[in-house]
Amino acid sequence: MTKSPGPYILWLPSWYPNKLAPFDGDFIQRHARAAALYNDIHVIYAAPDERTVANNIDGSVNRSGKLTEHIIYFKKSRGFLGRIQAFLKWNKILKKNIKRHIEENGKPAIVHVHVPMKAGLIARWIKRRYQVPYIVSEHSAHYKMSSHDDFFARSFVYRKEVARVFEGAVAVTNVSEAMGSIIKDIFNLSQVRTINNAVDTGLFNYEVSTPKKFRFIHVSTLTESQKNVMGILRAIDSLSKKRQDFELTIVGPAGKELKESIKSLGVEGLVSLSGEVSYADVSKQMKMASVLVLFSRYENLPCVIIEALSCGLPVIATDVGGVSELVNENNGLLVRSEDEKDLTESMNDVMNNYKNYDREQIAAQAGERFSYATIGKQFNELYMEVSG
Numbered sequence: 001m002t003k004s005p006g007p008y009i010l011w012l013p014s015w016y017p018n019k020l021a022p023f024d025g026d027f028i029q030r031h032a033r034a035a036a037l038y039n040d041i042h043v044i045y046a047a048p049d050e051r052t053v054a055n056n057i058d059g060s061v062n063r064s065g066k067l068t069e070h071i072i073y074f075k076k077s078r079g080f081l082g083r084i085q086a087f088l089k090w091n092k093i094l095k096k097n098i099k100r101h102i103e104e105n106g107k108p109a110i111v112h113v114h115v116p117m118k119a120g121l122i123a124r125w126i127k128r129r130y131q132v133p134y135i136v137s138e139h140s141a142h143y144k145m146s147s148h149d150d151f152f153a154r155s156f157v158y159r160k161e162v163a164r165v166f167e168g169a170v171a172v173t174n175v176s177e178a179m180g181s182i183i184k185d186i187f188n189l190s191q192v193r194t195i196n197n198a199v200d201t202g203l204f205n206y207e208v209s210t211p212k213k214f215r216f217i218h219v220s221t222l223t224e225s226q227k228n229v230m231g232i233l234r235a236i237d238s239l240s241k242k243r244q245d246f247e248l249t250i251v252g253p254a255g256k257e258l259k260e261s262i263k264s265l266g267v268e269g270l271v272s273l274s275g276e277v278s279y280a281d282v283s284k285q286m287k288m289a290s291v292l293v294l295f296s297r298y299e300n301l302p303c304v305i306i307e308a309l310s311c312g313l314p315v316i317a318t319d320v321g322g323v324s325e326l327v328n329e330n331n332g333l334l335v336r337s338e339d340e341k342d343l344t345e346s347m348n349d350v351m352n353n354y355k356n357y358d359r360e361q362i363a364a365q366a367g368e369r370f371s372y373a374t375i376g377k378q379f380n381e382l383y384m385e386v387s388g
Contacts, residue, residue: 008040009383010098010108010132012122014115015139016045018071019060026279027139027175027197027303028114029069034198034376035112036067039383042108043069044101046094048076048086072097087118094122107132109387113165115139117158120165133170133386137195141300141321143182148225163187170386176301176322193382197303198375199366203283204310206363214246214351217289217313219282219304220296222252228295228338230261235295235343237265242348244270248293251285252276286311291350297337299323309366312359316346331362 011032015025035041049058059072074093077085102108111134113123123134142149151159166172166187173193174180180192216236220227229250236248248267250258253276262271274285282304286292292308292315299321306326308315315332317323327334333350335342350357368374 007106008042008108009035010101010111010126011035011041011043012094012111012113012119013043013045014113014117014119016043016047016069016071016114018045018047018073020047020049020073023276025114025139030198030200030303030372031114031137031195031375031379032067032069033064033200034372034374035379036065037372037376038380040066041068042101042105043067044072044094044097045070046072046074046090046097048090049073050076070097070101090118091121095125098122098126102130110135110170110383112137113169116162116165120169121161124165124168127168134168135171135173135382135386136166136169137173137175138179138183139175139300141179141298143179143186144298144321148223171382173382174300176325178322178325179300195375195378195382196370197301197306198372199303199306199310199370200279201310201367201371203280204286204307205367206310206312206360207287209287211288211290214291214354215289216246216248216291216293216347217251217285217308218248218293218295219251219285219307220294222250222254222258226296226298228297229258231295231338231340231343232293233261233265233267233271235340235347236267236270238340238344239347240267240270243351246270246347246351247272249274249285249289251282282307283311286313289313290354291316291332291347293343293347294318294323295335295337295343296320296323301325306366306370309362310370312363314350314354314357314359314362316343316350331357331365 013028017026017029032041062069074089107130111123111126111132113120113136116136126132142151172189173195175197177194180194184192222229248271251274254273286308292313294317296318301322305315315327317327318337319334320337333346335346
C-alpha cells in the first residue's frame with residue numbers, strides 16, 4: 001500500500017469549479033481527484049458571487065472518498081474600489097476559514113497551491129503562522145509573451161508577488177516540461193518537476209465507432225486569440241476544394257461572430273456546432289469523431305489532447321508549449337502555428353493514411369500515462385519527498 005505523509009494535504013487553488021463557473025479550473029479538480037486516491041485532500045476555495053447578500057457568506061462542502069471540497073461564496077463588489085474590497089474580503093474569509101479548519105482538523109502535512117496568484121499569498125501566510133511548507137503547481141500558459149493574459153504585461157506588484165510565492169515554495173511543478181523550463185528560468189528556480197494533466201479514463205476511453213463521414217473535431221473555449229478557430233475554418237475551406245468526404249464538429253461556446261464566419265466561408269454543410277457541453281458529453285463527442293484538430297497560438301499541456309488520445313483519436317495540433325510532449329508520429333501530426341497550408345495538408349494526409357494509426361494502442365498508452373492512478377501516484381511521491 002502506498003504511504004501517505006498524513007494527516008491531510010490542504011489544497012489552495014486560484015481557480016476551481018464552482019456553481020458560478022463549473023468549468024473554471026476543472027483540470028485542477030481532476031488533479032485533486034487523482035491525488036485523493038493516495039492522500040486525504042482538503043480543498044478550500046473562495047469565489048465572489050453577486051447574488052450573495054451583502055456581509056453574508058454562503059458555501060458548500062462536498063466529500064467524495066478522500067477528497068473534501070469546501071467552496072465559499074461572498075458578496076461580489078464592482079468597480080476599481082470594488083476589486084480592492086473583493087480582494088480584502090477574499091483574504092479575510094479564507095484566513096478565517098483556514099484558522100477554523102486547522103483548529104478542527106490539526107495542521108496539514110503540506111499546503112498545495114494551484115496557480116500562484118492569488119492562492120499563493122495565503123500559502124505564504126500559513127507558512128509564517130503555522131510553519132507548514134507549501135508546493136506550487138503552475139498551470140497557466142501566460143508566461144509566453146503575447147498570450148491573452150501576458151504575465152509580462154501585468155503590474156510590477158503582481159509580478160513581484162508571484163516571484164515571492166515561487167521563492168517560498170519547497171517544490172514547484174508544471175504540467176509540461178516546456179512551460180516548466182520557462183518558469184524555472186524566469187524565477188531562477190533550482191528545479192521544476194513535471195506532473196502532467198490527468199484524465200478520467202472511466203469516461204475517456206476507446207470504443208469502436210464508424211462515423212458515416214470522416215469527422216474532425218475541435219474542442220475548446222473558442223477564444224480566438226489563443227485557439228485560432230478561424231484558421232481551422234479557413235483550412236476546412238481549403239480542404240473542401242480538394243475533397244468533400246469529411247466534416248468538422250466544433251465543441252464550445254460558439255458566438256455570433258463564429259457562426260457568421262462559417263456562413264461567409266460557405267462551409268455550413270461541412271461544419272456543425274454542438275455548443276458548450278459537459279465533461280461527460282465531450283467524451284461522447286470524441287468517441288464519434290475520427291481526429292482532433294487544435295490550431296492554437298500558445299498552450300501549456302492541453303487537456304483536450306490527452307482526452308482525445310485516451311479515446312484513441314489521432315491528433316493534429318500546433319507545435320507550441322508542451323504539445324510536442326504529447327503528439328508524435330504514432331498518434332498524430334504537428335503543424336506550424338499560423339500555417340494554414342500546413343494544417344490543410346496535414347488534415348488531408350491523416351485522412352489518406354488513417355489506417356496506419358492504431359487507435360486502440362493510442363488509447364492504451366494515453367490511459368496508462370494520464371490516468372488518475374498514475375498522476376495521483378506522482379503527487380504522492382512528491383508529498384513523501386517534501387514531508388520526509
